[in-house]
Amino acid sequence: MTREVYINETNCITPLGFDVETNIDSIVRGESGIQLHEDLSLMPMPFYASIINDEKINSAFEKISTDGNYSRLEKMMILALEPIIKKPQIELNSKTAFILSTTKGNVTALKNTSEESFNNAHLDVLAQNISDFFGFKTQPIVVSNACVSGILAISVAKRIIQSELCDDVFVIAGDEVSEFVLSGFNAFQAMSDLPCKPYSKNRTGVSLGEATAAVLVSAEAKNAKIKVIGDSSINDANHISGPSRTGEGLFRSIQNAMKEAQINSDQIDYISAHGTATPFNDEMEAIALNRLDLQNVPVNSLKGFYGHTLGASGLLETVIAIESANQNMLFESKGFDEIGVSETINVIEKNEEATINYFLKTASGFGGCNTAVIFEKIK
Numbered sequence: 001m002t003r004e005v006y007i008n009e010t011n012c013i014t015p016l017g018f019d020v021e022t023n024i025d026s027i028v029r030g031e032s033g034i035q036l037h038e039d040l041s042l043m044p045m046p047f048y049a050s051i052i053n054d055e056k057i058n059s060a061f062e063k064i065s066t067d068g069n070y071s072r073l074e075k076m077m078i079l080a081l082e083p084i085i086k087k088p089q090i091e092l093n094s095k096t097a098f099i100l101s102t103t104k105g106n107v108t109a110l111k112n113t114s115e116e117s118f119n120n121a122h123l124d125v126l127a128q129n130i131s132d133f134f135g136f137k138t139q140p141i142v143v144s145n146a147c148v149s150g151i152l153a154i155s156v157a158k159r160i161i162q163s164e165l166c167d168d169v170f171v172i173a174g175d176e177v178s179e180f181v182l183s184g185f186n187a188f189q190a191m192s193d194l195p196c197k198p199y200s201k202n203r204t205g206v207s208l209g210e211a212t213a214a215v216l217v218s219a220e221a222k223n224a225k226i227k228v229i230g231d232s233s234i235n236d237a238n239h240i241s242g243p244s245r246t247g248e249g250l251f252r253s254i255q256n257a258m259k260e261a262q263i264n265s266d267q268i269d270y271i272s273a274h275g276t277a278t279p280f281n282d283e284m285e286a287i288a289l290n291r292l293d294l295q296n297v298p299v300n301s302l303k304g305f306y307g308h309t310l311g312a313s314g315l316l317e318t319v320i321a322i323e324s325a326n327q328n329m330l331f332e333s334k335g336f337d338e339i340g341v342s343e344t345i346n347v348i349e350k351n352e353e354a355t356i357n358y359f360l361k362t363a364s365g366f367g368g369c370n371t372a373v374i375f376e377k378i379k
Contacts (some may be wrong), residue, residue: 005158006224007375009084009216010319013076014306015050015209018060019083024323027331028351032305034195034207043182048195050209050307051177052076070129071106071120073212077130077174080212085134088216090168097166098136100127101143101153101173103311107180130172138166144311146365147274148233149173150213151314154373155231157217167219173315174212181208181310188241190278196308198275198301198333199282199347201340206276209307213316221378226322229358230261230374238368242280247288249370250362254292257372263358265293268374270330270359272321275301276308277335281364286341294360300348304334314363314371325356325377 011019015033016026026033033050037043054072061075064082077100090096102123109121119125127140143153150173157169175181185191185206192205218224234256236249243249258264271294273285289295302317309316324331330348339347357377364370 003162003164003219005161005228006218006221007215007226007228007322008218008222008224009087010214010322011080011084012211012213012316012319013052013080014211014316015052016305018079020319020323023320027305027320030332030334032195032334033209034307042177042179047182048192048207049177050207052210071109073106073174073176074126074129076176076212077172078133080174080214081130081134081170081172084214084216085170088222092134092136094137095167096136097138097141097160097169098131099141099143099153099157099169099171100130101149101171101311101315102126103144103146103149103175104178104181108178145369146367147310148314148363148365148369148371149311150316151318151361151363151373152233152371153315154217154228154318155233155371158228158231161217161219169217170214171217171315172212172214173312175310175312176210177208192277195335196277196303197335197337198277198303199339199341199345200336201338203277203279203282203340205278207303207307209309211306211309211312211316213312213319215315215319225326225378227376227378228373229376230257231372232256232260233369233371236368236370241366243284243364243368245284247284247291249368250285250288250364250372251291253370253372254288254360254362257374261374263374268294268297268358268360269354269356270324271297271299272317272359272361273299273301274363275303275333277303283341284364286343286345289345290343295344296346298330298346298348298354300331300333314361318361321359321361322375325359325375328353328356330354
């Protein structure tokens with residue numbers, strides 16, 4: 001019999017707050033972390049992004065450590081993971097795994113040309129630094145697969161538990177807004193000149209953001225309210241940055257996840273989608289959802305609140321989706337106004353109550369990667 005997999009604890013560090021409750025309160029009020037920034041060290045012209053205040057990060061970190069050697073991203077990751085590790089009092093032994101998910105990690109270290117900075121930019125070093133802070137006994141696992149990294153880390157954790165290699169898996173995901181990331185998306189001409197508008201006729205591209213999110217995935221329910229019941233990852237092998245125009249990779253990922261979960265399209269109550277607000281991504285998602293008869297299921301993108309937080313996005317949006325399910329509340333897809341995709345989808349326009357028993361989280365990223373995970377609320 002296949003082991004059941006639960007999510008027991010969640011946390012997040014974002015511009016909207018340093019815990020889940022504060023983030024949900026901000027979302028309910030319709031507050032967005034996306035602001036206009038003028039920072040010449042990041043970009044030569046003003047830009048819209050969702051960025052965490054440095055003083056808030058440092059002030060919060062000083063309460064748990066006086067060590068000044070950690071990078072800004074490492075501090076954000078430690079802050080997200082620390083309450084989760086402290087709360088359940090799980091022994092960090094050989095049956096407890098640690099997964100770190102990121103797209104770019106400590107890429108800002110490369111601003112300094114020293115050998116030490118070059119070394120610190122490696123993802124395995126980042127993972128080891130976080131692991132050593134908490135004292136994990138197992139080798140850290142790095143999941144870095146473009147913008148599906150955060151939700152893919154849940155898939156990896158699920159499979160580790162089902163293989164009986166471990167009983168508990170702590171997952172942390174994070175990325176920060178950097179000159180490297182901003183210049184990259186700007187070179188693609190993919191950045192919006194206003195806060196992003198997922199699925200809208202008037203969308204012009206992404207707003208970037210930063211965050212860290214953490215979860216505890218376990219073989220035992222403990223105080224869990226959410227179960228992970230199906231997952232799949234498919235690469236559409238279409239283009240280095242453009243998704244399949246027919247949504248093939250996402251279509252197959254969702255199809256496989258539903259097959260494993262043993263549920264049908266009409267049983268899914270809510271979809272937390274990727275929704276980057278780029279022309280091709282949103283169009284592809286709408287096509288894939290229609291191919292699976294999911295066009296009537298309430299769907300939102302949280303990018304209007306957080307911007308695109310890269311490797312953190314899939315995990316951060318899962319944390320918020322879990323609260324949606326637990327509170328039976330659908331949160332608005334901020335920035336959406338008029339449908340701007342060729343296939344109709346049911347975009348959530350305002351906060352509303354709804355019974356949520358099953359929800360789907362999807363993500364897609366550069367290189368053609370796609371991941372879908374299905375969750376069930378424990379009654």
